[in-house]
Amino acid sequence: MNETVSAKADHDVVIVGLGPTGATLANILGEYGLDVLVLEREESVYPLPRAVHFDDEAMRVFQSIGLAEAINRDARVNVGTKFVDSNMDLMLDWSRPQEIGPLGWHPSYRFHQPDLEAELNLGLADQDTVTLVRSANVTAVIDHDHHVTVSYEHDGAATSASARYVVGTDGARSVVRASMDSGWEDLGFKERWLVIDVQLLQPRPDLGDFTIQTCDKTRPTTYVRCPRDWRRWEISLKPEETAEMVTEDSFIWPKLRPSITPQEGAIRRKAVYSFESKLATRWREGHRLIAGDAAHLMPPFLGQGMCTGIRDAANLAWKLVAIMKWGASDTILDSYEMERRDHARIYIETAVNVGEMMNSAETAEALTHAVSPDGSARMQSINRGLERAIGPADDSFSGMRMPQPVLADGQRLSDAMQGRFAIIGRGAALQVCNLPSSMVAIAVNADEHDEMDSMLDSLGVGALIVRPDFYCFGGQVDADGNALGRLVTALHQELGLHQAPGSNA
Numbered sequence: 217m218n219e220t221v222s223a224k225a226d227h228d229v230v231i232v233g234l235g236p237t238g239a240t241l242a243n244i245l246g247e248y249g250l251d252v253l254v255l256e257r258e259e260s261v262y263p264l265p266r267a268v269h270f271d272d273e274a275m276r277v278f279q280s281i282g283l284a285e286a287i288n289r290d291a292r293v294n295v296g297t298k299f300v301d302s303n304m305d306l307m308l309d310w311s312r313p314q315e316i317g318p319l320g321w322h323p324s325y326r327f328h329q330p331d332l333e334a335e336l337n338l339g340l341a342d343q344d345t346v347t348l349v350r351s352a353n354v355t356a357v358i359d360h361d362h363h364v365t366v367s368y369e370h371d372g373a374a375t376s377a378s379a380r381y382v383v384g385t386d387g388a389r390s391v392v393r394a395s396m397d398s399g400w401e402d403l404g405f406k407e408r409w410l411v412i413d414v415q416l417l418q419p420r421p422d423l424g425d426f427t428i429q430t431c432d433k434t435r436p437t438t439y440v441r442c443p444r445d446w447r448r449w450e451i452s453l454k455p456e457e458t459a460e461m462v463t464e465d466s467f468i469w470p471k472l473r474p475s476i477t478p479q480e481g482a483i484r485r486k487a488v489y490s491f492e493s494k495l496a497t498r499w500r501e502g503h504r505l506i507a508g509d510a511a512h513l514m515p516p517f518l519g520q521g522m523c524t525g526i527r528d529a530a531n532l533a534w535k536l537v538a539i540m541k542w543g544a545s546d547t548i549l550d551s552y553e554m555e556r557r558d559h560a561r562i563y564i565e566t567a568v569n570v571g572e573m574m575n576s577a578e579t580a581e582a583l584t585h586a587v588s589p590d591g592s593a594r595m596q597s598i599n600r601g602l603e604r605a606i607g608p609a610d611d612s613f614s615g616m617r618m619p620q621p622v623l624a625d626g627q628r629l630s631d632a633m634q635g636r637f638a639i640i641g642r643g644a645a646l647q648v649c650n651l652p653s654s655m656v657a658i659a660v661n662a663d664e665h666d667e668m669d670s671m672l673d674s675l676g677v678g679a680l681i682v683r684p685d686f687y688c689f690g691g692q693v694d695a696d697g698n699a700l701g702r703l704v705t706a707l708h709q710e711l712g713l714h715q716a717p718g719s720n721a
């Protein structure tokens with residue numbers, strides 16, 4: 217395809233891979249009305265789970281695509297983890313808060329991955345501008361001056377599509393990443409674990425609702441209470457144990473702690489995974505981008521691999537929309553890697569630390585110190601803002617993860633935003649500012665909404681801007697029109713949008 221075709225690429229975005237990251241991204245872009253082609257190699261949704269946990273941040277993204285209620289129906293609020301020693305005696309009770317948190321959802325959920333993927337797929341079926349092609353194996357991605365071409369095999373035939381951007385959400389062995397000048401930065405963790413999914417054949421209420429982490433130095437084991445009759449065991453493996461050996465029933469059943477018998481549960485899956493810690497060196501090159509496992513790999517001890525991919529999707533989506541719908545400059549996409557890579561690194565490093573703690577902490581004191589050096593043994597979510605974020609210069613609020621207040625009419629902030637920025641100020645300040653169009657941002661007068669008013673007070677700000685992915689763009693301590701005007705001007709500049717005459721620049 218020659219460059220003259222570029223002005224009218226077939227699609228706005230091609231997404232390669234319909235795992236949780238690609239499906240979330242496709243849903244978000246569909247909500248904005250972008251023309252999206254999704255290419256997925258497999259014929260149908262994988263029927264067995266990998267991930268079993270997601271957090272409140274992921275749930276708020278699902279809320280933004282109208283799927284949170286359905287996903288919530290199938291999920292369970294996570295009660296926390298009990299750490300036990302090799303005799304199954306309790307060392308540490310690490311309970312999770314059971315209240316709704318500041319993001320508007322519970323901090324931690326257990327779920328059955330096929331349920332989640334089914335809901336994400338139902339969401340896609342409602343998106344008029346998203347086309348899904350299954351059994352489509354992408355083989356090559358070529359970047360041009362103004363567009364990208366994606367070659368794939370479908371129904372035994374070679375075919376291709378063009379788009380303004382391609383996003384590789386095609387997992388650890390990403391073809392899109394391979395087409396870019398991007399390698400892996402290896403953060404050094406590598407362990408083999410056996411993952412067993414069991415469906416109960418008879419009730420076992422004594423197994424309880426807590427995750428049970430057996431801190432046995434010779435064989436750390438994790439038990440997870442999943443929704444309905446699904447239960448998960450993860451068992452660390454020794455170097456000499458081959459996949460053939462450890463997938464024998466005679467190996468598995470005696471290793472399941474807390475214990476269960478073949479009469480009480482049926483093994484639905486047994487698989488050996490190599491858990492690794494890796495970050496792609498480049499996340500964007502020209503019109504090619506990567507997200508999810510294509511960009512980062514981490515051990516599952518925090519239950520954050522998929523959650524990190526969902527954060528990538530939320531970050532990337534509004535930037536693509538800003539370029540294609542709001543007239544923003546393409547340079548906004550450079551901030552995607554800048555913001556997401558460091559953030560993913562923190563989750564990878566924390567997951568590795570938790571894994572090492574499970575392997576080494578043998579006393580309650582050591583364990584308490586490892587999970588909370590202040591000795592409180594309270595389960596903290598990582599709950600981190602972006603280390604590096606776009607925003608006004610020297611703005612200490614930029615990148616902060618924002619709470620989700622309820623507005624005076626009962627609507628939650630994310631629902632009111634509908635994919636736009638929220639410019640939050642007080643009274644008259646909003647009147648004198650040159651606000652972006654209502655397609656890009658909503659204006660919220662905090663004086664009219666009690667929870668918004670309290671949020672500004674508790675943060676010590678007079679004005680702030682919330683991004684479509686619910687991080688803070690910037691904040692001003694003062695509440696006057698000039699302060700808000702400076703924020704709005706910074707937003708226009710960051711997006712590369714023209715500001716109307718008479719603005720507060």
Ligand SMILES: Cc1cc2nc3c(=O)[nH]c(=O)nc-3n(C[C@H](O)[C@H](O)[C@H](O)COP(=O)(O)OP(=O)(O)OC[C@H]3O[C@@H](n4cnc5c(N)ncnc54)[C@H](O)[C@@H]3O)c2cc1C
Pocket residue numbers: 232233234235236237238255256257258266267268269270352353354355385386387388389390391411489507508509510516518519520521522523524525
């Ligand atoms: C045992 C285990 C437990 C885990 N537990 C958790 C947890 O509790 N919480 C959590 O957040 N994370 C967890 N994770 C991590 C989580 O499963 C992954 O991070 C997540 O599934 C990655 O999603 P993804 O969409 O980025 O990639 P994937 O799920 O790998 O999806 C990639 C998709 O791309 C498709 N594809 C690949 N190549 C091509 C191609 N050439 N053409 C077309 N399509 C292609 C694949 O078929 C696939 O559908 C766990 C992982 C493991 C292994």
